[in-house]
Amino acid sequence: MGKPSRRQFFKIIGATGAALLAGRGAASASEGHQVNNETLGMLYDATKCVGCKACMSACKRVNSDYGSLSYEQAPFDPDGLWDAPQDLSGSTRTLIKLFKESGKKWSYVKYSCMHCQKPSCVSVCPVSAMTRDKVTGIIDYNKNACIGCRYCQIACAFNIPKFQWDKAIPQIVKCDMCKNTNLIKKGITACAETCPVGAITFGKRKELLEEANKRLRENPGKYINKIYGETEVGGTNHLYLSALPFNKLGLPTLKDEAPAEFSEKIQHTIYKGFIAPVALYGTLCFIAIKNMKKGQEVKNSGQEEGHE
């Protein structure tokens, strides 16, 4: 190996290695990111949910125009009488599913955007189409900026953002807590407003955590003793209580460190102040020009009959 490329290698090895070590060291402390409990969120209590899906239909009714949502037909329903989404999709922002372990042990679960405190989708979006509102904590999507690269889908540990695969003019679909619809008009999300049994509580994250802890305290043995989303991937604003293990309900078991913390650390270490790329360019220019001059000298002294 020649001098410059070796130097170049060490620089990058060093940068990556340093980032790795820093990442390991700071994982527990996580100084960079702080949880803001004044932001808005929802608490879903799976033990209260009766699976009526009123939240799903309210969500679609309220957001269908703004969010470009449509009704999904089931194969058994040729007349299209029911909206029957199988999963979250380019037409559905929230979904109720039933997980049945046995005749006695079963639970409903509601899927929608988790509104992370340190969201991966916002971290990876190249054109700031995904943004996190500093005050409300809502992760919002701007279709007028989105290029449709679907990196947010790769990044999201919960597989929440959905893409409209069957449309010529597609967009990303995910819950925005009715930011532009119900929240403006009524100050509450459509699903929480509609829920007839109070399974969905809307409020500030601080209050939701207090309420969840209260329910855990007052009903020993009823719940799994954990609030899902309190610490997962750096904390989410959509919180869950359940009687069944969360991973059985399709909520993945995740680390407390936000994936975006680690990836951003490496990216920042390599590109901090754009110093490394500029230094690399400068060094390479220096070497290349020196080589070129040397080459010309050799050519001039060596053979006069050479071209040019």
Added chain:
Amino acid sequence: MSHNEFQIHRAKIMTPSFIVLLVLTLIGFALIAVRFIKGIGAVTNMSDGYPWGIWITYDVATGTAIACGGYAMAILIYIRNRMQYHPMIRSAILTSMFGYGLAGFSVMVDVGRPWNAYNFFIPSKWQANSAMFEVAVCVMAYTTVLLLEFLPAVLTTLERTQWKTLQLLLDKLYARMGMERPERIGDRLDKVKDLAAWVKPRLDKVLIFIIVLGITLPTMHQSSLGSLLLIASTKLHPLWYTGFLPLLFLINCIFIGYSIAILESVISSYAFKRPYETKELSGIARIIPWLTVIWLSVVIGDLAWRGQLREAVSFDFYSRFFLLEFCLIAGGSLLMFSGKKRESIRWLFVSAALIVLGGALYRFNVYLIGFNPGKGWHYFPALAELLITVGIVAFEILGYQVIVKILPVLPKLHTRQQHDAEKA
């Protein structure tokens, strides 16, 4: 930098392979039209679980690595000062130009809302945390740099051309219309010639700065292609998920670059019935195994440190693909370590092909095979999806075939003999 090291390959453009490639290209582009009318879902098997399919994995992540011949050769020639390889640079740059240009094109086919891509030029939309932003800007810049690097070939031709075909065409056209051909056209053609002659020396002066930019940019975005998957800590299999992804992608693209330069040279010598450049190629082949050894040691060291070595030899689905990738690269490198095998075109070809395959499989492993979004998701590319990729690759080869026959790209034959004579 002399322009006399290159020559136009004088041969017929309309060959049987030209027709085959043209048909494949047309099929691919017809399907691209379908994608824009009916949506991405109509031609692909991509899903919300596998939002990146073969287009991103092959055309972008792997295609740009295969297009790193220009990058790797530029490091060798301008930074490590091996001017004897200079005659090989132009064909390497041409393939890089096609590789990168078409990677950019397939991104525009792949993204859902390409009309919003102008946001990359609006500072308020910039998102420096995103590896994708870095890749996109760098790839656009590098494609421009490649065009500039290739410009001398076009300018030289413009300078010397007699516009024979064009003159003939014009004569016929005017004869048919029964009119006298005005003099003006000849003047205008001369003006183009003058312009080319004016631009060329000025471009030559700054070319070295552009060339070095052409070395810096791939260093940045090839590592960022690895950084892209750093966010997918829960989805990418631990055999491949590591903080060293950027470093591994960078070294990977350099050894793929040198190997592909060897393959290209062997294939074009064979296809265009020119003598093999055995001497230059064995020189390049000497560098490759050192790079792969560094790469393989980082891979093994990292797996050992993360305690994944047992996983690597467990022979499950993921482990098999890992071992295949590992063996292809290690096998190719072992062949290249042998000085005798490096003297043989056949072995050079085989070992370079093994390394390109292994290196490409590594990128497939990271982007697709090792990527698991959770239960219930499956992906295998649809026929139409594959045909679009095939069409784009066919267009790439087609373009290369045509351009080497109209522009001075391939090394001049007597230059090489002259080099040999100097050495002797």
